[in-house]
Amino acid sequence: MTYYEIIGGILITIGSIFLFLGGLGIYRMPDIFNRLQAGTKATTLGAMSLILGVGIMEGTWEWILKSFVIIVYIAFSNPISSHALARATYLRGHRPYIKSEDKEKMDAYREVVENDPKRKEVEV
Amino acid sequence: MEYIIYLAFALMTLGIIFAAIRFIKGPTAGDRVVALDTLTTISVSALVLLAAIFQRFIYVDVALVYGVLGFIGVIVIARYLEGAL
Numbered sequence: 001m002t003y004y005e006i007i008g009g010i011l012i013t014i015g016s017i018f019l020f021l022g023g024l025g026i027y028r029m030p031d032i033f034n035r036l037q038a039g040t041k042a043t044t045l046g047a048m049s050l051i052l053g054v055g056i057m058e059g060t061w062e063w064i065l066k067s068f069v070i071i072v073y074i075a076f077s078n079p080i081s082s083h084a085l086a087r088a089t090y091l092r093g094h095r096p097y098i099k100s101e102d103k104e105k106m107d108a109y110r111e112v113v114e115n116d117p118k119r120k121e122v123e124v
Numbered sequence: 125m126e127y128i129i130y131l132a133f134a135l136m137t138l139g140i141i142f143a144a145i146r147f148i149k150g151p152t153a154g155d156r157v158v159a160l161d162t163l164t165t166i167s168v169s170a171l172v173l174l175a176a177i178f179q180r181f182i183y184v185d186v187a188l189v190y191g192v193l194g195f196i197g198v199i200v201i202a203r204y205l206e207g208a209l
Binding site: 001005009012013015016017019020021022023024026027032035036038040043044047048050051054058059062063066067069070073074077078080081082084085087088089091092094 | 128129131132133135136138139140141142145146152154155157158159160161162165166168169172173175176181184187188191192195198199200201202203205206207
């Protein structure tokens with residue numbers, strides 16, 4: 001067992017644990033925004049760690065370069081899609097699940113949306 | 125080394141099962157799309173790991189194209205839910 005395989009195995013283990021936590025968070029969280037946060041951030045870290053671990057475990061240049069391409073693509077694409085989805089669901093009328101008294105103070109994005117004249121007709 | 129790969133596949137399968145339950149059960153359309161995004165990312169990781177196990181280098185390209193298509197699908201559905209499409 002070489003050093004490449006040891007480092008790759010550690011990274012693969014960390015990545016698979018974070019992928020499992022992402023799936024569990026999708027199932028457990030009470031609200032669509034919490035689900036987005038759990039399902040996007042944990043899954044991004046898990047996928048990046050696991051793909052880098054596979055690239056290091058194989059140990060040749062083409063595997064490492066190809067895994068870097070996928071890592072850079074995931075790092076760009078996953079936050080963009082989660083941002084677009086959160087914005088769409090907010091504009092559609094879903095409000096965050098707030099377990100507190102001052103609901104108006106914690107929903108700070110509402111002022112921005114309601115003061116934007118272009119977005120008013122979209123809001124359901 | 126095989127035990128690490130078995131552990132990784134077991135954890136990814138559990139994640140896929142939980143996300144699929146949310147995909148079936150989800151109350152709104154947004155929940156289903158979030159679950160679909162998570163399933164796409166886990167599937168990309170599983171494809172790269174399968175490429176390392178089977179020693180087929182072409183599976184990495186399949187994973188990259190699958191990631192691109194999932195991203196475009198989520199963006200299109202988000203624009204549709206927003207009412208701008």
